[in-house]
Structures are given as structure tokens and as C-alpha cells.
Amino acid sequence: MKKKITTILSGLIAVVFFLGAGISCKKITNPLDNMQLLIDYNLIKTTIDVHVTDAATGQLLSKEMSNATTLTIAGRDAAAVVDVLGMTPENNRFAVNRGIANMALSPKLGYTPSETNRISYNIIVSLPGYLTTTQQVNITKTGRSFVNVEVIPLNETPSGVVAIVEPGAATTLPGGQVAAPATVTMPDGEASLHIPEGVVMRDAQGNTLSGNLNVTVVHFDNTDPAALAAFPGGLTPTVERLDGNTESGMFYSAGFVAIEIMDDQGRQASEFFDGTIALTSVVSPETYNPITQTNIAPGDIVPLWSLDESTGIWTEEGTALVENNNGTLEFNVELTHLSYYNFDWFIGAMCEVGRPFVFTANQPIEGSFLLKGHVYRLDDNSFINTIMMWVSTLEPVLTSWVPQGVGVRIEWDTENSPFIQVAASSQPTIVDDLCGSAPINVDLIVNNSTEFTTVTMEVSVFCVDDPDVVIKPSFTANCQNITSGGPVIPVEMIEGIATVQGIKLGDTYLVWITYDGEEYSTEVVVTQNNYSYLDVEIPADICEEIFGEGD
Amino acid sequence: MEEEVPVSPFGLSIGVKAGTQGIGGEVVFQVNPGIHLRLGGSYYKYVQDLNQLEEQVQGEAFAKVGGVSLLANFHIGRPFFISVGGIYNFLEADAFGLLSEAQTINGVEYLPDEIGTLELNVKPGLLLTPYAGVGFGRTIAANGKVSFAFELGVVYLDSPKVIFNTTGMIKPTSNEAQQKQLAENIAWMNMYPAINFQLSYRIF
Numbered sequence: 001m002k003k004k005i006t007t008i009l010s011g012l013i014a015v016v017f018f019l020g021a022g023i024s025c026k027k028i029t030n031p032l033d034n035m036q037l038l039i040d041y042n043l044i045k046t047t048i049d050v051h052v053t054d055a056a057t058g059q060l061l062s063k064e065m066s067n068a069t070t071l072t073i074a075g076r077d078a079a080a081v082v083d084v085l086g087m088t089p090e091n092n093r094f095a096v097n098r099g100i101a102n103m104a105l106s107p108k109l110g111y112t113p114s115e116t117n118r119i120s121y122n123i124i125v126s127l128p129g130y131l132t133t134t135q136q137v138n139i140t141k142t143g144r145s146f147v148n149v150e151v152i153p154l155n156e157t158p159s160g161v162v163a164i165v166e167p168g169a170a171t172t173l174p175g176g177q178v179a180a181p182a183t184v185t186m187p188d189g190e191a192s193l194h195i196p197e198g199v200v201m202r203d204a205q206g207n208t209l210s211g212n213l214n215v216t217v218v219h220f221d222n223t224d225p226a227a228l229a230a231f232p233g234g235l236t237p238t239v240e241r242l243d244g245n246t247e248s249g250m251f252y253s254a255g256f257v258a259i260e261i262m263d264d265q266g267r268q269a270s271e272f273f274d275g276t277i278a279l280t281s282v283v284s285p286e287t288y289n290p291i292t293q294t295n296i297a298p299g300d301i302v303p304l305w306s307l308d309e310s311t312g313i314w315t316e317e318g319t320a321l322v323e324n325n326n327g328t329l330e331f332n333v334e335l336t337h338l339s340y341y342n343f344d345w346f347i348g349a350m351c352e353v354g355r356p357f358v359f360t361a362n363q364p365i366e367g368s369f370l371l372k373g374h375v376y377r378l379d380d381n382s383f384i385n386t387i388m389m390w391v392s393t394l395e396p397v398l399t400s401w402v403p404q405g406v407g408v409r410i411e412w413d414t415e416n417s418p419f420i421q422v423a424a425s426s427q428p429t430i431v432d433d434l435c436g437s438a439p440i441n442v443d444l445i446v447n448n449s450t451e452f453t454t455v456t457m458e459v460s461v462f463c464v465d466d467p468d469v470v471i472k473p474s475f476t477a478n479c480q481n482i483t484s485g486g487p488v489i490p491v492e493m494i495e496g497i498a499t500v501q502g503i504k505l506g507d508t509y510l511v512w513i514t515y516d517g518e519e520y521s522t523e524v525v526v527t528q529n530n531y532s533y534l535d536v537e538i539p540a541d542i543c544e545e546i547f548g549e550g551d
Numbered sequence: 552m553e554e555e556v557p558v559s560p561f562g563l564s565i566g567v568k569a570g571t572q573g574i575g576g577e578v579v580f581q582v583n584p585g586i587h588l589r590l591g592g593s594y595y596k597y598v599q600d601l602n603q604l605e606e607q608v609q610g611e612a613f614a615k616v617g618g619v620s621l622l623a624n625f626h627i628g629r630p631f632f633i634s635v636g637g638i639y640n641f642l643e644a645d646a647f648g649l650l651s652e653a654q655t656i657n658g659v660e661y662l663p664d665e666i667g668t669l670e671l672n673v674k675p676g677l678l679l680t681p682y683a684g685v686g687f688g689r690t691i692a693a694n695g696k697v698s699f700a701f702e703l704g705v706v707y708l709d710s711p712k713v714i715f716n717t718t719g720m721i722k723p724t725s726n727e728a729q730q731k732q733l734a735e736n737i738a739w740m741n742m743y744p745a746i747n748f749q750l751s752y753r754i755f
Contacts, residue, residue: 031733037724495723
């Protein structure tokens with residue numbers, strides 16, 4: 001394509017100058033000298049930035065941890081997800097850099113998100129030493145969206161999450177049968193797993209596990225917001241019911257247990273044969289039962305769900321009975337396959353697009369900024385999810401795929417930004433229903449100190465073999481104050497012009513974009529308002545994929 | 552080349568002309584035998600279908616020449632003259648193009664309009680352009696009815712005014728910096744050669 005466009009440019013100029021051929025005493029120069037073909041790569045109308053956060057620290061994954069992270073996508077509309085230049089990633093895998101993965105929706109027909117065309121897919125994140133987790137993503141509008149995924153380190157779990165890793169908890173006979181019964185119990189008894197003698201375990205490919213069986217059990221306390229925030233799969237999922245129907249709604253959780261059994265060869269158990277495994281999970285008596293609208297009680301029946309952590313799909317397995325075991329409430333279930341198990345009521349409906357949020361600040365804000373909100377249900381004060389809003393004070397912000405008919409409390413999180421705070425009048429924001437059309441007003445306070453400024457940066461991407469063809473990107477950039485170590489600040493970038501407000505004069509910032517796993521970054525001491533840099537060379541093979549070989 | 556007629560100190564002729572300013576006509580008033588005032592007009596427009604030049608491109612280009620001129624001829628000895636004056640100049644070159652076919656990028660087909668159009672328009676920096684030239688012959692016959700003149704000159708245009716517009720994906724190509732660069736690159740094109748042949752008929 002670039003060749004054809006260059007042909008047009010050259011051809012038209014040649015025609016003009018041929019037809020209007022002039023004479024001059026001045027030095028004759030080529031009209032195309034120092035001219036470039038500048039391309040607004042605006043084919044991508046919807047981007048999704050996935051923030052992968054360590055649930056124990058609340059920080060984005062480090063660069064080193066990001067390199068070890070595998071982030072893949074699956075689910076109904078996985079084919080819609082591409083990278084920020086529109087390329088379909090190999091094996092649906094996206095690179096994570098500094099805890100952030102950038103993805104986009106393909107501009108192909110049928111993949112434009114709207115209120116009547118929700119794009120839904122699952123993100124699966126795994127990295128060594130962490131519990132594999134999933135997150136459903138639902139997009140109903142074009143523009144920029146953000147998703148937060150919390151991953152749990154098994155050796156340093158967040159509040160409300162307990163993990164036990166027991167190497168060699170059981171062994172198998174040569175035929176793969178478990179040689180002797182084994183029980184893995186958490187130190188405080190939150191959950192236990194009993195593996196009977198003779199059971200055979202196979203991985204998803206049908207291979208039989210053998211030798212030492214290493215068992216990991218992770219229990220989530222459903223009454224702890226930190227545990228719910230790290231809840232694999234999230235609490236507003238789409239599920240497959242027993243009757244085969246697919247439904248969307250909200251979990252009222254009564255507990256979650258993640259189980260992984262792996263042999264020394266790295267084969268992970270998926271199915272059991274010649275027996276079942278018994279799982280006991282303790283449930284807090286403070287758990288809210290939305291059916292009885294009181295605390296949970298012995299005899300209550302709670303649906304049981306399994307999460308396929310490789311696809312992010314929730315499936316209804318049946319029900320579990322709340323039993324009283326010497327004053328402790330617990331579930332006892334028999335498992336025929338291995339995954340993550342969840343004892344939850346599944347209630348309610350979702351709306352495709354939520355009510356508009358209108359942000360009003362004490363002074364105009366240039367560009368946009370990211371604002372997090374932790375959403376809690378009013379009827380049981382339970383954490384639902386974290387919403388991430390790309391806020392411009394001039395435009396209302398719409399949220400995608402929010403619970404319907406439920407009152408919520410939103411606690412805003414500006415990550416200790418010295419520049420923007422949510423006013424006390426809006427902290428928290430109480431909303432009777434996130435669905436509807438009435439605006440939800442949120443007041444902001446912007447620090448008008450002269451130590452802060454707004455900076456614009458020009459970012460260009462060009463093909464290494466053809467520097468006269470320059471792409472003006474409209475995708476994600478980030479910056480971070482490395483003088484004071486502030487949070488990562490997503491940067492608005494349109495046609496290669498990035499604008500970011502709240503930059504502290506005199507401090508050093510790291511500014512970067514990421515493409516195809518490569519980070520292109522620079523450090524800058526902020527002394528002025530305009531910078532023209534970050535000329536990013538992209539390899540010839542990527543240029544060929546974008547523009548077509550020799551085309 | 553002149554037909555013998557009685558000589559008059561004043562005179563008026565009309566003529567037709569053709570040259571790099573196009574095809575046109577002229578009224579010539581003889582103030583005295585050595586000074587002639589010329590009021591003329593000429594025009595020519597050439598249109599080119601770009602697809603005929605490059606099949607991957609669709610669009611059109613045109614070049615327009617001509618203008619309304621008011622000149623004075625000073626005869627410096629038979630048969631040569633010097634001509635000076637001004638031209639309200641119609642000179643303009645313009646081209647508009649886009650790709651002729653849809654393009655596939657990353658498996659998605661984009662129409663030529665979405666990829667973008669490109670338009671370039673160049674006009675003289677001055678609307679009223681000074682002219683100077685030398686000629687051979689006469690634009691009004693000295694001793695007869697019919698005369699012929701040939702002249703060579705130059706029109707000063709000043710650095711051209713450029714309008715450069717792009718749309719769609721290539722919209723940034725015509726940003727302010729690029730417009731300025733293009734204007735600098737063609738600033739040398741500040742004169743236009745004038746070659747003119749004229750045939751006149753003396754009325755009185």
C-alpha cells in the first residue's frame with residue numbers, strides 16, 4: 001500500500017510541476033525533498049489495555065515477571081482480538097510488558113463493539129509461582145478500555161487467600177493409580193482434599209499422571225474484599241448452565257477453591273477415573289445468602305461451578321449443601337474432574353452499557369486520565385469488581401457490561417496521585433443502579449500547583465527499510481515518574497501526539513510504548529511542554545505484514 | 552509581411568495570439584508609432600485523467616494558463632520591441648487522486664476513500680503578475696492592415712502558493728510541517744516563461 005500511496009504523491013506532484021513548469025533563478029530542488037508519507041494508523045478503533053497486578057502488592061508486575069508471564073485469550077470472540085496494529089497474535093498470546101498487555105479489536109466487519117454487538121472474550125494469565133487466573137472481558141463501545149487482572153503469588157497470598165503447595169502429596173502405581181489415599185489439608189482447615197487409593201488422573205491431552213503427585217490448593221474467603229478482587233474468573237461472568245444455556249449475571253460468593261495436581265513431568269490433572277476426589281471447603285457464617293436475604297445457614301443449597309482455567313469458561317456442576325460440622329459451616333463435594341471450584345449463587349442480569357459517569361473538576365483537564373473504582377454491592381457489602389475509566393472531563397464515560405438492578409458503592413482509587421483526587425463529596429459514590437440513562441456525577445479535585453504541567457510528545461513509528469514512510473500511531477503509550485516512583489500513567493495518543501497532564505516539572509519520567517513484546521522507551525527530565533522524540537523503528541517483517549510485501 | 556496602407560499617428564488593431572499563456576485575443580492601441588498599449592486575454596486548460604498515466608491511481612489533474620494582460624510595447628528600432636506590463640494571472644495547476652482499488656491490510660479490506668485522497672494545488676504567489684519581454688514584429692501594423700509579432704518574456708509569479716490536502720489514513724501527510732516543507736521545496740518556481748505568437752489586424 002505504501003508504494004501505491006507514494007506513487008500517487010510523486011505522480012501528482014510530477015504532473016503539477018510538469019504542467020506548470022517554471023523557470024527560476026533560484027536553485028531548483030526536488031519537490032519531494034524531506035517530504036514523508038505520514039500515515040495515521042487509525043484502523044484500530046477499540047483498544048484494551050490489560051493491567052496485570054500482583055494481588056499481594058497491588059503493583060503491576062515487574063518487567064522481569066512480565067517477561068515470564070503467559071497471557072492468552074480464548075472464548076466466544078477471541079478471533080476479534082488483535083494487537084494494536086491489527087495483527088493477529090500467534091497462538092492468541094500477547095506479550096506483557098511492565099505489567100501491561102496492549103490489545104485491540106479487529107476492525108473487521110462484525111467486530112465493532114456496540115450496545116447490540118458485545119464483544120466478549122476471556123483473558124488467561126499464568127506465570128511461574130502464581131495461580132493461573134482468568135478474566136472475562138466485555139466491550140460494548142469503541143474507544144479505549146482498561147481491564148485489571150490480579151494474579152496471586154502462591155508464596156505470598158493476599159488477605160483472605162490461603163495457598164498450600166504439597167509436593168509428593170500422593171504417588172501412583174505404574175498403571176497411574178494412586179498408590180495410597182492422601183489428604184491435603186490447609187493449616188487452618190479452610191479446605192481439604194482427599195485423594196482415594198486407585199483413582200487415575202489424566203491431563204487434558206489424555207496422558208496419565210504418574211509418579212509423585214504435587215498438589216496445590218488455594219482457598220478464597222468470600223467475605224474478604226482482597227480475596228474477591230483476586231477471584232479467578234471475576235464475579236460478573238457468563239456461565240454455562242446445567243441445561244446448556246448460557247447466562248450472564250453476578251456471583252454471590254460462598255467460597256472458591258482452586259486445585260492443581262501435577263506430576264513431576266509437568267502433566268496437570270484434568271480428569272479422574274476409577275474414583276472421585278473429595279473436597280471440603282469451609283464457608284464463613286457471615287456469608288450473605290441472597291435467596292433468604294440472611295446469613296448462610298446449614299441446609300442452604302448453593303450452586304457449584306467449575307472454572308476451566310485454560311479457557312476462562314464457568315460451568316454449572318450442580319449444587320452443594322451447607323453442612324454444620326461441629327459448629328463449622330462447610331461444603332463437601334465429590335469431584336470428577338479437576339478445575340477451580342466455586343460455591344456461588346448466580347443472580348441478576350447485566351446491561352450492555354451502563355449509566356454515563358460525568359466527571360467535573362475544579363479546573364479543566366487536558367487529555368484523559370485513568371481512574372479506578374472498586375465496586376461493592378450494597379446489599380451484602382461484597383466486592384464485585386474493579387472498573388477502570390478513561391476519563392476526560394469534557395465527555396461522559398460509559399461503562400460496559402455492568403450489573404443491573406443492584407445498588408453499589410464505588411470507592412475511587414487515584415493511586416495516591418498528587419495531581420488528581422476524587423472530592424470527598426463523591427468518595428464513595430453511591431449508585432442505586434448502574435444501568436439506565438441518568439448520569440452519575442463525580443467531583444474531582446485537580447492540583448493547580450505550578451509544579452505540575454501538561455506535556456505533549458510526538459511519537460513516530462517508521463519502517464526500518466523505508467524511513468520516509470512514517471506511521472503516526474493512535475495507540476497506547478505509558479509513562480512513569482521514576483524520580484518519585486509514582487504509578488504508571490497511561491497516555492492519550494492520537495495521530496502520534498501524546499498528551500499527558502499532571503507531569504511534575506524537574507522530575508525524570510520513563511516514557512514507553514510496547515509493540516510485539518518490544519519496549520521502546522526513553523527517559524526524560526521534564527523541563528518543557530513539548531517533546532518530539534520516540535522515533536520507533538519497526539522491523540521490516542512487521543512492516544511487510546502491515547503494508548504487504550512490496551505492495 | 553505588412554500590407555501597404557496610409558500611415559496614421561494613432562491606430563487600433565485586434566489580434567489573435569497563442570503561446571504559453573494559452574490562446575486568446577488582444578486589442579492594441581497605438582499611442583504613437585513607437586508605443587503601443589495592449590489589452591488582452593488568453594486561456595487554456597489541460598485536463599489529464601491520472602488513471603491513464605498510472606492504473607493504480609484514479610483522479611484528475613489539470614493545468615490552467617492565461618490571464619488578462621495590460622502591456623505596453625516600446626519599439627526600440629524596427630522590428631524589435633520591449634514589452635512590459637502586468638497580467639491578472641489564471642495560472643493554476645491542480646491534481647486530485649486516490650487509489651483505484653481497495654487495499655487489504657491485515658486481512659481487512661479498506662476502500663480507497665478510507666486510505667485517503669490527496670490533492671495538490673499550486674497558484675502564483677502574486678495574483679497580479681509583472682511581465683517583461685522582448686519581441687520581433689508588430690502587434691499593430693505600421694503601414695498596412697495585418698501584422699505579426701513574436702515575443703519571448705517572463706512572468707514573475709513570486710513563490711507559489713501551495714494547497715496540499717490529504718484525507719483518510721494519509722491525512723497527517725499534509726500537516727503544517729509538510730505543507731511548509733513542500734512550499735519551500737517549490738519556492739524556486741517563481742517565474743513562468745512566456746512565448747507568444749500574435750497575428751493582428753489594424754482597424755484604423
